[in-house]
Amino acid sequence: MNKRVVVLGAGYGGLVAALKLAKGTPAGSVDITLVNKYDYHQLVTQLYEPAAAAKRDTEVRIPLKKLLAGKPIRFVQDVVTKIDPKEKVVTLEGGELSYDYLVVALGSETEYFGIPGMKEYGMTLKSVDEARLIRTHIERCFAEYPLDPRPELLTFVVGGAGLTGIELVGEIADWLPRLCEESNIPREQVTLYNVEAMPSILPGFEPDLVAKAEEVLKAKGVIFKVGSPIVQVEPGAVHLKDGGVIQSRTIIWTGGVRGNQIVVDAGFETEPRGRAKVNEYLQAVGYDDVYMAGDCCFVLNEQGRPYPPTAQLAIQMGNSVAHNLAADLQGRPKTPFVPKILGTVASLGGRDAVGKVGNNYKTSGRVAYFIKDLSQIRYLAKIGALMK
Numbered sequence: 544m545n546k547r548v549v550v551l552g553a554g555y556g557g558l559v560a561a562l563k564l565a566k567g568t569p570a571g572s573v574d575i576t577l578v579n580k581y582d583y584h585q586l587v588t589q590l591y592e593p594a595a596a597a598k599r600d601t602e603v604r605i606p607l608k609k610l611l612a613g614k615p616i617r618f619v620q621d622v623v624t625k626i627d628p629k630e631k632v633v634t635l636e637g638g639e640l641s642y643d644y645l646v647v648a649l650g651s652e653t654e655y656f657g658i659p660g661m662k663e664y665g666m667t668l669k670s671v672d673e674a675r676l677i678r679t680h681i682e683r684c685f686a687e688y689p690l691d692p693r694p695e696l697l698t699f700v701v702g703g704a705g706l707t708g709i710e711l712v713g714e715i716a717d718w719l720p721r722l723c724e725e726s727n728i729p730r731e732q733v734t735l736y737n738v739e740a741m742p743s744i745l746p747g748f749e750p751d752l753v754a755k756a757e758e759v760l761k762a763k764g765v766i767f768k769v770g771s772p773i774v775q776v777e778p779g780a781v782h783l784k785d786g787g788v789i790q791s792r793t794i795i796w797t798g799g800v801r802g803n804q805i806v807v808d809a810g811f812e813t814e815p816r817g818r819a820k821v822n823e824y825l826q827a828v829g830y831d832d833v834y835m836a837g838d839c840c841f842v843l844n845e846q847g848r849p850y851p852p853t854a855q856l857a858i859q860m861g862n863s864v865a866h867n868l869a870a871d872l873q874g875r876p877k878t879p880f881v882p883k884i885l886g887t888v889a890s891l892g893g894r895d896a897v898g899k900v901g902n903n904y905k906t907s908g909r910v911a912y913f914i915k916d917l918s919q920i921r922y923l924a925k926i927g928a929l930m931k
Contacts, residue, residue: 545574546872549633549642551623553579553607554587555854555922556836557648559861560868562926565614567869576617576640578633582607584926585671588854589919591707591890594674595681595714596721604671605928623649626809628830644832644871646864647806647819651838651852654799654816660776665702665796668711677795681715684792685726697733698791700781702773703798704739705746706853706889709756711797712737713892716763735765736789738781740772740798745889745897747851752897755907759891773798800852803839814841818849823879824867825860834868836860842880850882858922859883888915 550561561577583604592598607618625634626647633640653669655661666677684696701712716735723730737744737760744767745753757767768783773794775782781789802817811819812828819840820828827833827840837857841849850856859882867877888898888911896911906914923929 545572546643547574547641548576548644548646548868549640550575550577550646550648551626551633552648552650552837552839553577553581553584554648554650554837554857556838556857556861556864557646558584558610558926559858560646560648560834560836560864561616562610562614563862563865564868565616567865568872570615573872574617575615576619577607577611578619578621578623578635578640579607580620580622581670582618582620583671584610584928586919587669590668590671590674591711591714593671594668594677594711595718596678597714597718600671600675603674605926610926610928623805626805628809628811628827628833631832642832644834644868646834646836646868647827647839648836648857648861649803649805649839651800652803652817653796654801655796656799658773658776661702661773661794661796664776664778665794667796668707680793681718682722685722685728688728689726694732694734695779695790695792697728698736698789699734699793700736700738700789700791700795702738702781702794702796704737704741704744704767704769705797706887708737708739708797709745709760710890710892711795712765713760713763713890713895715892716760716765717892719764730764733764736768736791737765738768738771738773738783738789740770742770744769748887748889748897749899749905752899752905752907756889756891756897759895759897763892800838806835806839814849824877825864825880826867831871834864836864842882844882850884853887854922855885855887855918856882858925885918886914888912888918890915 586603589603593600621635621637653667688696772784774784807817821835821840838852863880870877886900890896894912897907898911
């Protein structure tokens with residue numbers, strides 16, 4: 544009887560794991576089932592673009608039917624509600640799946656850090672649907688303003704100045720002049736804030752790249768509030784720790800992630816923010832038949848700190864999981880997972896960016912944007928999406 548492998552989640556880690564496992568095992572030797580809430584793969588790292596009308600929704604989602612065509616992978620569109628690793632059963636809204644091996648790649652959830660009102664009144668950017676909600680909300684604010692000219696309608700707040708927050712605020716800043724022209728509203732009546740609890744934007748980036756990003760974004764009209772944590776959100780108001788209050792109808796929260804609650808509830812060993820602990824082969828602690836990939840788990844760097852949850856890391860984890868799972872199935876030795884961080888590039892809107900490639904090469908402007916675009920093309924080629 545063929546071994547049954549169930550992969551939960553078709554994000555970067557899960558999709559790569561399923562595709563590579565299908566390619567790396569003999570035909571007919573394993574039954575692979577991929578479970579995902581949506582019938583498409585989302586390019587989550589690009590969601591800031593449709594959120595600010597820079598791309599169509601269809602440009603950041605790829606139908607799984609096309610990606611899996613001709614592959615020995617069964618796709619199940621459903622929502623995971625429970626994992627029972629002792630009984631080797633996954634419960635879905637529409638039924639159950641038993642497995643011999645499980646790959647958990649369910650991604651992360653938003654971390655609100657206990658900020659009152661943030662979950663209730665803040666918008667997040669973790670799916671194509673949420674990107675569409677942000678876009679239509681901002682457009683509605685501009686549509687309402689001529690009929691009800693309240694300043695808070697044209698005051699926009701992005702909470703968090705990590706990669707997602709900076710890329711989103713940069714794209715919104717580029718969008719605002721077009722919105723103003725279409726609505727016949729002077730640009731100076733629109734205010735765009737980026738609020739960050741840490742003393743600097745883009746934590747982890749080197750100071751000269753941070754300075755360059757600030758320079759570019761300030762020239763586009765972005766107002767930074769760094770070292771000013773958000774302490775409360777109310778309808779129409781964002782309260783800061785320094786006592787300041789920003790009157791705004793729009794707060795978009797990009798300030799943090801935590802592990803998936805389903806993973807926590809399953810009883811896997813996790814750290815305080817709910818991300819699963821794994822061994823050197825990316826197996827869940829205590830379960831040799833369960834592999835983990837992506838934001839729902841974590842691995843430590845040489846300094847003993849978790850690597851940031853990025854698409855780059857999730858893709859590498861997906862590759863490693865597939866390799867080691869195939870080794871299990873074929874009785875070969877497994878290989879420890881060793882991340883190779885190739886660099887990080889942050890878009891600043893338009894065709895501008897800052898970043899670092901490898902250990903030493905720092906770049907900015909159009910060259911940096913080209914490098915970011917090239918990495919996206921390489922990924923699409925990897926999953927077979929360029930010709931789809």
